[in-house]
Amino acid sequence: MSQADLTMHGHSTAGAMAEPTFSVPAKKMAMWLFIIADTATFAGCLVAYGFIRNATPNWPRPFHSITNVALMTFILLTSSLTMLIAVREAHAGDKPKAFRWIMITAVAGALFAILHIREWMNMIGEGATLFHNPWGTPLFSSCFFAITGLHLLHVTGGIIALIAVGIRYQGGRYKADDIEITGLYWHFVDLVWMFVVPLVYLLNLSH
Amino acid sequence: MHDMSAHAVPHGAPTSFIRKHVFSLDHKVIGKQYYALALLAALIGMALSWIMRIHLGWGSFAIPGLHLLSSTGAPGNVLTPEYYLQLMTMHGTIMVFFVLTTAPFAAFGNFFLPIQTGAEDMPFPHFNMMSFWVTFVGFWVLIASFFVADGPTLGGWTQYAPLSAIGSVGGPGQGLGVVLWATSIAIFCVGQLFGSLNFITTTLDMRCKGMSLMRLPLTAWGWFITSVMGLTAFAVLMPACILLILDHVAGTSFFVASNLVINDQVLPHSGGSTLLWQHLFWFFGHPEVYIAIVPGMGIVSHVLITNMRKPMLSHRVLIYSMAALAVLSYMVYGHHMFVSGMNPISSLVFSFPTLVITIPSTIVVLMWLGSLYGSKLRINSASLFALGFVSMFISGGVSGFFLAQPSIDIMLHATYFVVGHFHLVMGVAAMFGIFAGTYFWFPKMTGRMMNETLGKAHFILSFIGAYCIFMPFHYLGIAGNVRRYQAFTDDYLIPLIPVHKFITVAALVTGFAQLIFVYNLIHSRFKGAIASDNPWQGTSLEWSTATPPPHNNFGDKMPVVYHDPYQYSVEGASADFIMQTSPEKINSPNEEK
Numbered sequence: 014m015s016q017a018d019l020t021m022h023g024h025s026t027a028g029a030m031a032e033p034t035f036s037v038p039a040k041k042m043a044m045w046l047f048i049i050a051d052t053a054t055f056a057g058c059l060v061a062y063g064f065i066r067n068a069t070p071n072w073p074r075p076f077h078s079i080t081n082v083a084l085m086t087f088i089l090l091t092s093s094l095t096m097l098i099a100v101r102e103a104h105a106g107d108k109p110k111a112f113r114w115i116m117i118t119a120v121a122g123a124l125f126a127i128l129h130i131r132e133w134m135n136m137i138g139e140g141a142t143l144f145h146n147p148w149g150t151p152l153f154s155s156c157f158f159a160i161t162g163l164h165l166l167h168v169t170g171g172i173i174a175l176i177a178v179g180i181r182y183q184g185g186r187y188k189a190d191d192i193e194i195t196g197l198y199w200h201f202v203d204l205v206w207m208f209v210v211p212l213v214y215l216l217n218l219s220h
Numbered sequence: 221m222h223d224m225s226a227h228a229v230p231h232g233a234p235t236s237f238i239r240k241h242v243f244s245l246d247h248k249v250i251g252k253q254y255y256a257l258a259l260l261a262a263l264i265g266m267a268l269s270w271i272m273r274i275h276l277g278w279g280s281f282a283i284p285g286l287h288l289l290s291s292t293g294a295p296g297n298v299l300t301p302e303y304y305l306q307l308m309t310m311h312g313t314i315m316v317f318f319v320l321t322t323a324p325f326a327a328f329g330n331f332f333l334p335i336q337t338g339a340e341d342m343p344f345p346h347f348n349m350m351s352f353w354v355t356f357v358g359f360w361v362l363i364a365s366f367f368v369a370d371g372p373t374l375g376g377w378t379q380y381a382p383l384s385a386i387g388s389v390g391g392p393g394q395g396l397g398v399v400l401w402a403t404s405i406a407i408f409c410v411g412q413l414f415g416s417l418n419f420i421t422t423t424l425d426m427r428c429k430g431m432s433l434m435r436l437p438l439t440a441w442g443w444f445i446t447s448v449m450g451l452t453a454f455a456v457l458m459p460a461c462i463l464l465i466l467d468h469v470a471g472t473s474f475f476v477a478s479n480l481v482i483n484d485q486v487l488p489h490s491g492g493s494t495l496l497w498q499h500l501f502w503f504f505g506h507p508e509v510y511i512a513i514v515p516g517m518g519i520v521s522h523v524l525i526t527n528m529r530k531p532m533l534s535h536r537v538l539i540y541s542m543a544a545l546a547v548l549s550y551m552v553y554g555h556h557m558f559v560s561g562m563n564p565i566s567s568l569v570f571s572f573p574t575l576v577i578t579i580p581s582t583i584v585v586l587m588w589l590g591s592l593y594g595s596k597l598r599i600n601s602a603s604l605f606a607l608g609f610v611s612m613f614i615s616g617g618v619s620g621f622f623l624a625q626p627s628i629d630i631m632l633h634a635t636y637f638v639v640g641h642f643h644l645v646m647g648v649a650a651m652f653g654i655f656a657g658t659y660f661w662f663p664k665m666t667g668r669m670m671n672e673t674l675g676k677a678h679f680i681l682s683f684i685g686a687y688c689i690f691m692p693f694h695y696l697g698i699a700g701n702v703r704r705y706q707a708f709t710d711d712y713l714i715p716l717i718p719v720h721k722f723i724t725v726a727a728l729v730t731g732f733a734q735l736i737f738v739y740n741l742i743h744s745r746f747k748g749a750i751a752s753d754n755p756w757q758g759t760s761l762e763w764s765t766a767t768p769p770p771h772n773n774f775g776d777k778m779p780v781v782y783h784d785p786y787q788y789s790v791e792g793a794s795a796d797f798i799m800q801t802s803p804e805k806i807n808s809p810n811e812e813k
Contacts, residue, residue, distance in 0.1 A: 029428060029429055030338075030427065030428060030429060037424075039343035039426065043343070043344065046420055049452065050413055050454075050455040054455045054458060056456075057455070057460065057500060058459050061474070061496055064495075068493045069491050143471065144472050144473075151472070152472075152473065152492060155472040
């Protein structure tokens with residue numbers, strides 16, 4: 014669907030508009046722009062974390078195992094794959110299949126969130142909070158919870174979006190392009206995690 | 221997310237009062253709402269500056285009724301030192317965010333960008349409505365801090381850590397005041413995100429047939445470039461504000477170092493970095509300066525061209541220069557931190573792009589001056605304020621050359637020299653851009669003309685007044701007058717007090733001249749002469765539609781564009797100007813494709 018197909022104010026504007034720049038219609042463009050802005054937000058947080066980490070002597074490295082985070086990463090990466098399949102099915106016009114794959118993606122996202130919250134609860138159980146940290150400077154916990162919390166917020170928003178868009182897509186209100194746009198967001202959340210893992214987890218593995 | 225796809229839907233003309241005037245989806249109404257908000261904010265900000273100036277000139281003068289604002293902050297109607305700083309902080313924050321960002325970008329941009337691109341509306345009207353109402357809430361959250369126990373924050377509009385992060389031990393307003401401040405700004409950032417998404421997609425995807433990017437007027441380019449800057453700059457400020465709030469309410473210490481002693485108390489914080497706030501803040505803060513000024517550059521170019529009856533020497537060079545300003549604005553932010561204790565090598569590294577950024581600025585100015593040379597400029601309120609903008613931008617810009625060099629900045633930093641510099645180049649210049657835009661577009665926005673006599677009087681008083689206020693600031697700065705002092709009791713400062721008194725008188729007079737503008741605005745809105753569709757004989761799309769424009773901007777027929785935006789005085793043409801929508805064939809060497 015291109016911008017020219019949009020009708021506004023009751024009369025058709027087909028042919029009245031210039032071609033969209035880069036041939037990207039407005040909705041998809043807005044998602045890309047949101048991703049750029051969100052990238053800046055995450056970059057700001059990660060740079061702040063790096064700044065504090067460098068400025069702090071004896072930065073704690075409390076993580077012993079990467080099993081849990083590896084599992085979470087695997088699930089999130091897999092959900093990106095299922096999202097791709099959903100988009101492909103949607104563009105191929107197979108509605109039930111596309112819907113099923115969207116829901117599988119949402120379930121994988123929920124699984125990731127549950128594993129993440131379980132990890133949080135473990136850490137909180139050991140005494141780590143935003144302002145306290147049993148392994149050294151409290152800033153470690155502050156940064157950890159702030160950054161992973163921001164990411165978790167994005168995952169939660171993504172799950173809600175997937176379910177909402179999926180249901181409306183099945184009901185016929187949304188089109189294949191809307192699935193693709195939601196997919197862009199989901200892949201972005203996945204990509205951010207690929208920065209969070211090395212910077213927040215792997216750099217803080219004890220050795 | 222799913223919202224974005226849901227909102228790119230058509231909307232018909234509203235029927236209910238609420239949809240028409242309050243929660244309107246119409247970009248034109250939203251633009252006017254932004255303008256009204258900016259006007260209110262500007263009046264509050266100006267009133268605050270009056271109180272500050274009176275206090276600086278005559279420290280013991282009791283301002284009648286001031287205790288009503290704060291009984292602890294102004295006992296006996298005289299400001300306490302702390303309350304002076306609190307008012308100063310609010311003046312800066314209100315002016316930078318809710319006037320200089322809101323009026324030239326959000327207000328005029330919302331009203332005219334879709335019209336100038338030939339669109340019926342922005343692609344996401346619901347987001348557009350939310351962007352205004354979010355900003356509106358942000359404004360009142362900020363204003364609310366006047367009415368909490370110990371008043372608004374006193375940390376300055378830059379909210380430097382650690383003072384901003386340590387809580388009420390830092391002074392009145394440093395507890396709840398800072399939290400409200402940071403909340404307000406974080407909310408403001410969300411509004412800017414919604415606005416930027418709409419502006420960029422409108423420019424790239426909502427152009428009418430024949431409207432190539434290079435055929436967009438310079439105003440549209442100014443708003444487009446500004447929205448690209450706003451997209452990423454505010455996205456960094458928002459997490460910074462949230463971290464600051466966490467330092468207050470969650471007990472973190474992102475911005476407070478260990479073992480800090482304030483007022484004889486060792487603070488419980490440990491391990492944070494005070495410099496981090498400055499890095500995050502100025503990464504936003506410097507682009508913000510250009511967010512305030514680039515729309516003004518667009519407006520001024522547009523107004524000057526229309527009144528010169530000829531295009532700029534080069535349309536493209538102006539656009540490229542504005543884009544270069546946007547790119548460079550991200551690389552120069554460290555020049556705000558020369559004396560912060562940052563590594564001196566970093567100062568050197570930031571100094572270089574700071575000097576480089578003067579090149580596109582200079583090119584823009586030379587474009588204006590070169591185009592003005594030999595032109596028969598029509599003198600009216602709009603073109604006068606556009607000239608005023610050029611003058612202020614040059615005067616304020618020249619002092620930037622000095623401040624850009626770390627060795628000179630070490631002496632001038634935190635003096636009135638800096639205050640004079642940024643007030644001229646960013647404050648007054650951007651305000652003059654707003655005024656030029658108002659006098660120029662008021663007929664299109666309301667259907668009535670503004671009073672020219674009052675407009676010219678407003679210009680003369682504002683122009684002379686602004687120089688009388690801000691030029692002496694440079695002198696004060698070189699003489700060593702530190703900024704943010706509420707009284708001048710040191711030996712070397714006492715002889716400078718007469719200069720402060722002069723500035724205070726000038727500020728009061730200039731301020732009253734603004735009331736002429738407000739009167740003109742309100743009076744003309746209801747009693748002004750009826751405006752024609754194209755009172756200035758302009759060529760861009762806003763002049764080819766009705767005055768005021770109908771709900772869908774162009775009525776039943778979508779415009780088709782045949783020419784680039786500034787076809788004035790074309791040889792062999794039937795008239796002095798050729799509208800963008802005119803199918804008339806012309807031979808112009810400058811015609812863009």
